[in-house]
Amino acid sequence: MDDLLADFIAETREMLEASGGELVAWEADPADRARLDTIFRFVHTVKGNCGFFDFPRLASLSHAAEDALADCRAGRREPDQQLVTAVLAIIDRIALMIDAIEAGDEFPEGGDESLIAAVDASHETVPSASLTESKEGSNPPLHAPADALLGTGEEQAAPYRRADAAAAQRTIRLPVELLDRVMSGVSDMVLARNDLAHRLRQAGNQPTIDGPFERLTTILSDVRDAITRMRMQRIETLFGALPRLVRDLSAELGKQVMVDLDGGDVELDREMIETIRDPLTHLIRNAVDHGIEQPSARLAHGKREIGLLAIAARQSGNTISIAISDDGRGLDEDRIAAKAIATGLITASERQTMSRDKILNLIFEPGFSTAETVSNVSGRGVGLDVVRQNLEKVGGSIKVTSVPGQGTLFSLQIPLTLSIIAGLTVDVGGHRFAIPQSYVEEIVQASARALDFTRMGETALVTFRGNRVPCLMLGEVLGLNTCEIAAREPTLVMLRLASGDLFALAVEGIHNHGDLVVKPLAPAVMRSGLYAGSTLLDDGQPVLLLDVANIASQHNLMSDTRVRAIGPLESEAVVTAELPRAMLFTDFAGRRSAVRLELVQRIETAPASAIDRSAARPRVVIDGLILPLIGLPEDALALPRMRLLRLSDGACELLYAVREVEDAVELKDTLHPVPEDALAEAMTLIGGQPVTLIDAHALFALHGEPPLAAARPRCVLPDGEWARTILAPLVASAGYDILPEGTADPAAIGIVFDDVFEVAEALGRALPARVIRLRDQPDAPPGCETIYRYDREGLLAALAEVNRAARAEGEAA
Amino acid sequence: MTGDLLVIAQIAGRRCALSALDVKSVIEIGTITPIPRAPVWIAGITALRSQALTVIDCRRALGFGGGSDGNDWPTDHRAAVVADGGHSYALMVDSIEDITTAADEAGQVPGGFGPEWSRVATGMVETMAGPALMLDLAALLAGPEAARHEIEAAV
Incomplete structure (x- = not known):
């Protein structure tokens, strides 16, 4: 019986959610029989079921609604505003009762009669001219007392429900x-x-x-x-309730709003749906209350009487973006600014330098609310700051843009799921931690001097793209012992908080990045406020996920004053972004040079062992590719590893070894051509110092070459069991790929038995270009270039020799 | 209660009992990843298959240890895995002795168990392996700070 009851509650809930939207849609288009049928079926099912469970009050309510709707279906009655409102009220009451039944509470007595009367009354007392003819044919529904209705309801409904369930239920419920x-x-x-x-x-x-x-x-x-x-759910489940919400709001406010929902099939984690439910509701309330004007005002502005509220969800990669746009009056920049100044969020002088966008986004600041009068609809003590906070909690963000008189667009970005995020693992003091990728703006590797690392009191600052950015030492934040060497040359992870604040986190090294499955941590650990969860690396090692937002706020990096300090600089950067930019570095000759930033693909750090200097032109192996390397000093390298600028012209790549990478700079000064230096495009001044700008054209013309896969040399072995079981492992372990028997590859080195070789030569059969001949006897006949087959050293030396010759030939070609 | 299965373990040199219903399994404890800035009684996290367990140093969770006596007892390489509030923990104890049945109800002893033990103990229980202190898991997992807060609140 309990199971049946739970089923009843769950099923009713599901139908409730679905029918809210249906009702509004039906009201908009009363001729839509499909909608009417859906709603009718809902109340009918409820009526049937609750008779079965002995809930007389539910039965009488649903019966009243059913009667009214049945009249509509039969064409005896025209659905109108009052009817819809009355039916909605009944459905609301049913929802409340269902809640009470589930909780095992007694639902407060009374109130049902007035609701039932409302369904009737609306029908009887609306003196609308358009309804007169339809009313003539309709008789006031005959309402018997609820008890009396029970019996009939049950009998009719039971078979009906079964049929429905069979048709509609293609899903199962699982805990x-x-x-x-x-x-x-x-x-x-x-x-x-x-x-x-x-x-x-x-x-x-x-x-x-x-x-x-x-x-x-x-x-x-x-x-x-x-x-x-x-674990995913369609966002439809969230969207389903929105038409109803908008309908109620607009009715309350005397506005007319049409809802346009798009992207309901986008799926996201069901927990995430719950998290965004409130923020979304709040934004919609706001849009209807503040955004969309009264119909008369709209007409006066030459707009359609009916306002449009469009809500669209899109999935892009790992994030979902939800756009909520209205065609209302738009945000008033001046009023927002005035309010912000009045509440002390910004000063009047700051206001002058702020862009419209910046000002509009002030509405998300704590303690900001534009509505002068707190209305019933929005402004119930919950501001947009709470909306932003809630979204940030799950790693999302929100922005607003608006055109005065044309409308406002709120765009929300939320991660697809709470449990799987893209993350970066970093090392510090022998520990490993993960950082959500969404915060990471950039990774900077440079010496402390190049970053202009300074300490202001206890706070560390670095200069990044011309801005002073606060810098946290992760080791200090976590109270770990960190090594000194790493501190001099830190790796900085530039983190952009959802509020727009930028700060640097100094770590000792970047380990890896990838998808992390995040698990919650025990509450005692969460209390430290440093961690957001734990995750397991591929090798099964547990790693803690840093709570970036919380760490930042613990160090006061997220106050609104910071936002403003960084704000103007940011907009400045936007203005000057059109200047060409270059990567400034010092090469091994000690010359300060620059290369245009577009060419720089990445800054690589390669160990000295990856560099091959045997050929005329040095090469380096990076990510399994052999790339030409220039800029190396003549003398042997003292450094265990070095910085390389990876330059690309789209097809060719080359690496430029540098002593130190300084920063990305703008080429503001005039460029003076230097015709005497073929590799220099120009000289220019950067920060008052002369800098050589490298001529990319000349550079690639001289040194560029498409990357070569660092393939292992290949080898063809003789046929036979001996070669497969004894020779192959030796050759493979020496670093050669063994080609399957019978493959012809001119570049491969052939190992053949001398007798086979002689026969082949005599018959003029094709042999690999480079051949090592093996003989069976330990003692070599004089004048024969063969190697005894168990002469390990001799064989390996011969392989190396042949391979070197092949490479030299390849390069010469 | 009489007949209940109990896991008997040594903690801080005393014989303690945990309800076997609370103990999900006993594992060989692997590498423990320490958690910087976490309370001292949390030794770190360790992986049990795809699950991350919070490792609780039971001695410190009782309020013992720290200072010179921290290394007085060796710890077992095995740990009891328990779950509380949807989170899984591995309890680091001196040693895990046995699984046995309770012979009577948990009862008090004259004079109490001492301040550290009273916070986590529900009473003494007679078992087949001798008397043991019955531990309240939630109190143990709350850590020694909980006791301090109570005292502060009382003052």
Whole structure:
């Protein structure tokens, strides 16, 4: 019985959510039979079910609504505003009663009669001319006492409900815990797989196992995707209630608003849906209350009487953007500014330098509310600052743009899910932490001097793109012992908070980035306010996820004063962004040079061991690519690793070794051509110092070459068991790829037995260009270039020799 | 209650009992990732398959340890995994002894158990393996700060 009751409650709820939107849609278009049918079915089902469960009050309410709707269906009655309102009131009451039933409370007595009367009354007392003819045919519904109705209701409804359930129910209800359990089971499987993969790699190539293992990997990632999707819900569930909300609001305020919903099929984590429900509701209230004007005002401005409120959801990668736009009066920049000055958010002089956008976004500041009179609809003590806060809590953000007289657009960005985020793992003091990628603006690696690292009292500042930015030492924040060397050359993670504040977090190294499955932490750990959760790396090591927003606010980096300090600089940067920019660096000759920023793909840090100087032109291996390297000093390198600028012209890449990367600068001064230096485009002044601007054209003409995959040299082995089992492992471990038998590759090195070689030569068969000949006897016949097949050293030396010759030839070509 | 299964463990040199219903499993504890700036009685987090467990140093959670006596007892390489409030914890104890049944109800002893123990103990329980102190998991996981707050509140 309890199960049945729970089913009844859940089903009724589901239908309630769906029918809210339907009702409003139906009111807008009374001829829409499909909507009317849906609502009718709802009240009918409720009536039937509650008779079954002995809820006489629910039964009488739903019966009244059903009667009225039945009249409409039969064409005896024209649905009008009053009827819709009355039916909605009944549906609301049903929702409340359902809540009470679930909680096991007694629903307060009384009030039902007036609701029932309202459905009737609206029908009888509306003296609308348009309704007269339809009224003539209609009789006032005969309301028997609720008790008397019970019996009939039950009998009619029961079979009806079964049919509905069978047709509509293509879903099953599952407890979320079960999903979570399956999800964590799959996560366990992924970890077990990673462990297995690690062991398989150690054991070497095993074709019989590798195939099935690959398949397992594919299946597992499919299952993981599916499980993740199971937690997803269409945003429709949220959108479903909105038409009703807007209808009620606009009726209350005497406005006319049309809702346009788009993107209801976008899916996101059900927890996230709950999180954005309130912010979204608040924004819609605001739009209807403050944004859309009274119909008369709209007509006076030459707009349509009916205001339009468009809500659209879009998914892009890992984020969902929701746009809420109205075609109302728009935000009043001056009023917002005046209010902000009055409340002390900004000063009058600051206001002069602020862009319209900046001013508009002040409405999200704490303690800001533009409505002079706190109306019933919006402004219930909850401001837009709370909306922003709530969104930021889940890693989202909100912006507003507005055109006066034409409308306002709020755009929300929210992550797809709370549990899987893109993150960056960083090292500090031997510990590893994760940072949500969404905060990371840029990663800067430079010496403390280049960053102009200064301490102002306890606060550290760095100069980043010409702005002074506060800098937190992660080691200090966490109270860890950090090593001195790393402090002199820190890696800075520039973090942009959702409020727009920028700050730098100094860490010792960047480890990795990827998708992190975030799990909550124990409350005692959360209390430290530094961590947002924990996650497991691929190797199963647990890592803590830093709570960036909280760390920033603990260090007072998120106050609104900061926003303003950085604000004007930012807009300045926008204005000057049109100047060409260049990367300023000092090369190994000690010359300060610059290269146009568009060319710089990345700043690489390569160990000295990755650099190959054997050929005339040095090469370096980065990400498995062999790239030309220029700018190296003549003498041997003293540095264990060096900074390389990775330059690209789109097709070719080359690396420029530099002693120190300083910063990205703007080329403000005039460029003086230097015809005597072929590699210099011009000389210019940066900060009063002469700097050589590198001529990219000349550089790529001289040194550019498309990247070569650093493929291992290939080798063809003789046929036979001996070669496969004894020779192949030796050759492979020496760093050669072994080609399958029978493949012809002119670049490969061939290892053949001498007798085979002689036969082939005699018959004129094709042989690889470079051949190593093996003989069976330890003692070599005189004048024969063969190697005894168990002469390990000799064989490896021959391989290296041939490989070197092949490379030299390749380069010469 | 009589007949209840209990996990018997040594904590700070005393025999303690946890309800076997609370203990999900006993694991070999692997690498513990420390949590900077967390309370001292939280040793860190460790991974149990895909789950991250908060490792509780039971001695410190009682309010013992710290200072010179911190290393007086060796800790077991095994830990009891418990769950409270939707979070999983691994309890680091001196040693895990046995699983046994309770022989009577938890009762008080004259003179009490001392301030640290009184906060977390529901009473003494007779077991097949001898008497043990029955621990209240939630109180243990609240940490020694909880006691201090209570005292402060009382003052």
